[in-house]
Amino acid sequence: MINGKNISFSYDKNQVLSNINIEAAAGNIVGLIGPNGSGKSTFLRILYATLESQSGTVFIDEVAISKISSRDLPLHLSVVAQEDTPVLPISVVEMVLLGRSPHRSSLQSYSKEDYQIVTNVLQRVGIRHLAERNFSDLSGGEKQRALIARALAQEANHLLLDEPTNHLDIHYQHEILQLVQSLGVTTIIVLHDLNLAARYCDEVVLLNEGKVVSSGSTKDVLVPDIIEPVYRMSVNTYYDKDCFQLIFSPERQA
């Protein structure tokens, strides 16, 4: 379980999060959605402890994150963040192997099992053929899949993803989210595409201007009355087999 309780945060005097609560129950996928600048990435950074909130607490399986050492945290929590590019040249396989480092001491070399896990996750995200390529030479979508592979190689049972479908073509957007769904890992995922959220998330938390506008089951939150004023778009819903989806059109000018 991942729990953020009463989280507030300001950059200097600019308050960007006010009293945010989120709960991802074991094995659930919770979507964090909201317009540009609503505070999603800031909130996610607080959840993985690269930013410290001025008030509130984050819990991983009911243990306050401040009580988990920085060495142990990656055993519990994998993260795919935005702008996560290595400074030094590194091959794809070396990059994904970094996901295994929390499982060994700094003096230990990677084991046969580590290499096997890395081969498996490269296969699962569809980039096994790129294993020996330089990471920084990959396309945006290939890089994104390598970063997801690294998070999977980490084998933590909690996952935070900041716009993992960024740069991915429509096939891989669905393939990666199906993969995340198949893991059964407790996940909080920032998504801009509300139809992907509708299809793959169990619950969503909708932020606007640093506040929670609505949270709960995906089908209760992603409804026109809630979505239209936040995104200033006209919204209709329809069912694609058993999954509801949204159709957007610009609001008519008066």
Ligand SMILES: Nc1ncnc2c1ncn2[C@@H]1O[C@H](COP(=O)(O)OP(=O)(O)OP(=O)(O)O)[C@@H](O)[C@H]1O
């Ligand atoms: N390092 C920073 N210093 C000061 N202000 C910041 C910083 N990072 C973000 N902000 C501001 O905090 C607010 C929330 O930004 P954040 O990136 O969390 O929003 P977001 O919902 O993830 O946006 P987007 O959908 O555009 O990625 C914005 O007004 C942004 O300008």
